[in-house]
Amino acid sequence: MRYLGSSRKIKAKEAAASPAELIAQPLSASITENLDTLKKLLQGCSDAVLKEFRFGPAPTTGYLIYFDGLADRKEIEDNLLRTLLLELNMIPKDGTALLEGPEMFASLQNRILTLAELKSLESIEEVCHHIASGDCVILIDGWSKGLVAGTRSWEGRKVASPENEIVIFGPKEGFTETIRFNTALLRRRLKSTSFKIESMVLGRISKTDVVVCYIENIAPPGLVEEVKKRLSKIDIDAVLDTGYISEIIADNRWTIFNQMEYTEKPDRVCGSLLEGRLAIMVDGSPMVLVLPISFPQYIVSPEDYYLHFIPASLYRLLRLVAFMMALTLPSLYVAIITYHHEMIPTPLLLTIAATRQGVPFPAFVEALILDLTFELLREAGLRLPRAVGPAVSIVGALIIGDAAVRAGLVSTPMVVIIAFTGIASFVTPSYNAGTVIRIARFGFLFAAGALGFLGITIALILMGLRMVSLTSFGMPYMAPIAPFNLQQMGDIIIRRPWFKNRERPFIEGMKNQVRQSVPSEDGGVKKQ
Amino acid sequence: MKRLAAAALLILILLQPGCGSIEINQASVPIGMALDYQAGQIHLAVQMANPTSPEQSGGQGPRFFILTSTGRTMIEATRNIMLSFPRRPLWSQAGLYIFGEDFARSDMDMFADGVTRSRFIRKNIPIVVAHGATAEEVINVKPLIEPYTSTAIRDLLQTQESQLGIYTPVTMIEFVDRLSAPGVEPVLPMITIDRSSEKEKLLLDGMAVFKDRKMIGSLNEPESRGYRLLSPKMIQGGLFLIRSPQDENGWITLELSRSQAKITPLLEGSQITMQIELKAEGNFYEQTGTGELFSLPVFAQLNALASQELEQEIRQCIGQAQTLNSDFLGWGQIIQASHPQPWKELEPVWDQVFPNIQADVKVDFKIRRSYLTDTSFTFRE
Numbered sequence: 030m031r032y033l034g035s036s037r038k039i040k041a042k043e044a045a046a047s048p049a050e051l052i053a054q055p056l057s058a059s060i061t062e063n064l065d066t067l068k069k070l071l072q073g074c075s076d077a078v079l080k081e082f083r084f085g086p087a088p089t090t091g092y093l094i095y096f097d098g099l100a101d102r103k104e105i106e107d108n109l110l111r112t113l114l115l116e117l118n119m120i121p122k123d124g125t126a127l128l129e130g131p132e133m134f135a136s137l138q139n140r141i142l143t144l145a146e147l148k149s150l151e152s153i154e155e156v157c158h159h160i161a162s163g164d165c166v167i168l169i170d171g172w173s174k175g176l177v178a179g180t181r182s183w184e185g186r187k188v189a190s191p192e193n194e195i196v197i198f199g200p201k202e203g204f205t206e207t208i209r210f211n212t213a214l215l216r217r218r219l220k221s222t223s224f225k226i227e228s229m230v231l232g233r234i235s236k237t238d239v240v241v242c243y244i245e246n247i248a249p250p251g252l253v254e255e256v257k258k259r260l261s262k263i264d265i266d267a268v269l270d271t272g273y274i275s276e277i278i279a280d281n282r283w284t285i286f287n288q289m290e291y292t293e294k295p296d297r298v299c300g301s302l303l304e305g306r307l308a309i310m311v312d313g314s315p316m317v318l319v320l321p322i323s324f325p326q327y328i329v330s331p332e333d334y335y336l337h338f339i340p341a342s343l344y345r346l347l348r349l350v351a352f353m354m355a356l357t358l359p360s361l362y363v364a365i366i367t368y369h370h371e372m373i374p375t376p377l378l379l380t381i382a383a384t385r386q387g388v389p390f391p392a393f394v395e396a397l398i399l400d401l402t403f404e405l406l407r408e409a410g411l412r413l414p415r416a417v418g419p420a421v422s423i424v425g426a427l428i429i430g431d432a433a434v435r436a437g438l439v440s441t442p443m444v445v446i447i448a449f450t451g452i453a454s455f456v457t458p459s460y461n462a463g464t465v466i467r468i469a470r471f472g473f474l475f476a477a478g479a480l481g482f483l484g485i486t487i488a489l490i491l492m493g494l495r496m497v498s499l500t501s502f503g504m505p506y507m508a509p510i511a512p513f514n515l516q517q518m519g520d521i522i523i524r525r526p527w528f529k530n531r532e533r534p535f536i537e538g539m540k541n542q543v544r545q546s547v548p549s550e551d552g553g554v555k556k557q
Numbered sequence: 558m559k560r561l562a563a564a565a566l567l568i569l570i571l572l573q574p575g576c577g578s579i580e581i582n583q584a585s586v587p588i589g590m591a592l593d594y595q596a597g598q599i600h601l602a603v604q605m606a607n608p609t610s611p612e613q614s615g616g617q618g619p620r621f622f623i624l625t626s627t628g629r630t631m632i633e634a635t636r637n638i639m640l641s642f643p644r645r646p647l648w649s650q651a652g653l654y655i656f657g658e659d660f661a662r663s664d665m666d667m668f669a670d671g672v673t674r675s676r677f678i679r680k681n682i683p684i685v686v687a688h689g690a691t692a693e694e695v696i697n698v699k700p701l702i703e704p705y706t707s708t709a710i711r712d713l714l715q716t717q718e719s720q721l722g723i724y725t726p727v728t729m730i731e732f733v734d735r736l737s738a739p740g741v742e743p744v745l746p747m748i749t750i751d752r753s754s755e756k757e758k759l760l761l762d763g764m765a766v767f768k769d770r771k772m773i774g775s776l777n778e779p780e781s782r783g784y785r786l787l788s789p790k791m792i793q794g795g796l797f798l799i800r801s802p803q804d805e806n807g808w809i810t811l812e813l814s815r816s817q818a819k820i821t822p823l824l825e826g827s828q829i830t831m832q833i834e835l836k837a838e839g840n841f842y843e844q845t846g847t848g849e850l851f852s853l854p855v856f857a858q859l860n861a862l863a864s865q866e867l868e869q870e871i872r873q874c875i876g877q878a879q880t881l882n883s884d885f886l887g888w889g890q891i892i893q894a895s896h897p898q899p900w901k902e903l904e905p906v907w908d909q910v911f912p913n914i915q916a917d918v919k920v921d922f923k924i925r926r927s928y929l930t931d932t933s934f935t936f937r938e
Contacts, residue, residue, distance in 0.1 A: 366580075366581050367578045367579065367580060367581075368577055368578055368579075370579065370581070370584070370647045370649060370650065371647070371649035371650070371677075371679070375586065375588065375606070375650050375652060375705075375707075375708075378581070378586055378647075378650060379586055379606050379608050380608075381581055382581045382582065382584070382586060382606075382608040383608035385580075385581050385582040386582055386608065387582070388582060391580050392580060392581070481577070481578070
């Protein structure tokens, strides 16, 4: 009851001036009034720093406001306090003269303070936004304006090679959690003004910076508009990762097929941008969304474009085979040994029959158990602390597998099949595609257990139908297989050599398709 | 609610194994089938594999066992196995059919319909006729090296064809086709048990000739060679001997590398002549006796002798076909293909026409290579 009472009291207090009303106020000329409002808003924010200081000939009161840990304290001390309190006084006449009269505020901003990023602001809301972003705000008595100094600096992860997208060839840098670093990584690769990074803020509480990257005369303008429109419609309290956005802005939401690709590699994003795609970055997440994407592109690894085209093409074919294997191998095996015995050569059948003697479960159940076990081990391996990880994989892979076979719970060929499937499922370079495989595999398994090859065929048809019915920002999900496009198939099944790769893959609305030999069309300058 | 019910139903359907599903550990693997016919009953002997895992392989225990049953029809006999055997056989794995000679000599209507109708019987497997023993006895013989009789006989037929070139393997589908197609009769390789040594072993021996749904006779070794040479298909591999032109006690071994027969019928009034042109190539493999054979005139001589030998085999085969009055050479079919109109008149009287057909055989054999040496072996004087 006491708590209820106290909460009522708080409510009563809030009724006087709710935070929403407080924050909407403009800055007043009186520093005490401004300070009052800010103190109310910052109540309970123990990391907020409000520092009073006096400067100038007839000492003027100023306040420095920032969040500790977000702002660079050394920079504040060196370039703000030191300038105002010490160095200004060393210039006997001019220095103090600058701080007199109606020009005082403009002088402060343009002539005195030695910071690269200085802006004036006029509302409490702006003050709050900037200090929360790590800037430092200076309020000066007698002025209904404040100065904001760009002092953002916090400890972040260094640029390192991404752990989830490992490549042998090519750049090894990966995105970090800080959006400015990330945009810089891109800008360093695309040193052109036609590479645009449009910014917006999403999230009522988180006020997360979200940027849309594209190359102006390559990305279809309609697509850029559509993405920005969909982003602006998002009204959510916080955006903590690109995953939030990708689910909300997808064309088809109720499906396991992800219509956007995540990546942590700047070179991969640049490659996509140059193909006319867009990238969405969110502050605080190293995962960058690339869109639109079609399913066949999931077998493409960024590395392909750095390798010689012949091995790269062969690797792609291998990945294609691995993809099909990861999807259907357990179901094919179950179908063959429960329905289509005539497909097995007799000696192999006898071997399988011998290993299955005394196994109590039907092949379908056996496959289901083992496949689930595999997923279990895989998930456990992801979550476990690094020190325990190897122990689990050893226990899982060797001991459980071997013991299960010895105990007669499962047969050896099934263990081989599931292990094979597991390895094949790691070949796909995209984690998204891997998820699809893992989920769909169980569907195929059920279909094979119920109807054999007929079931697998039905499941394949259903999956195909679902996939061709999807779009990613208007682009058909199975392009270029359906609708078929031979020119683009040359860069899906195999990797087209660079000297033949004259055109970009076509995205609806794209005007500029030529990537080689006609630089004027590319927005570049033709060399004389 | 409806959706939930539909989903539940779907899951129940999916969990229900469909018809036709057989778990392998509830099934057995038949390897070969032997069919005998005694006193109006079909005797079936099935060679069943003893599944052995690779870990426990070794010489221990027999790799197969024999199950027998009888029935009035073949399919009934196969089902009668179930009276004594608890596991369902996967008939599609049976890789060999052996007919007892008594079975082959009775009517093939016991066999042809059931075999073409059943989806469990493989059509690309060899069939042989047991000779001098019942089919059951043959299938009881433990083959050399190979664990199962079916693989043993299949490989036996294939390797002897490419290495020796005597008997032609016949598959189930060829046999059944020839039973139904007009103008051609089936032949099957024959197998017997060699009891000369203590350990019984399988031995290929002759070919069984069929006519009008039953076996009526057999071909011996040269006739079988002739049959193989008369095949319209290109044949590869084989070995044959001729007498040396320079040493009357010497033999020359020639290897047949390829041979192609071209058979064209010539219809002149009531006289039918089959023009047979055989183009063959071979390699000089060995000579016994003395004499330098490697000169152009001698080679021409050798070619002529070899052609003569091949022609002899072909003539023997044709002679046997006409004696038995069984058109297993498929001449009727050849005439039907090239002269469809006359064939319509010939077909009803083919039995009278066939033994009187003239054969005009031309063989052109050429020696191509002589392997590692290009002279005859010279002994120290």
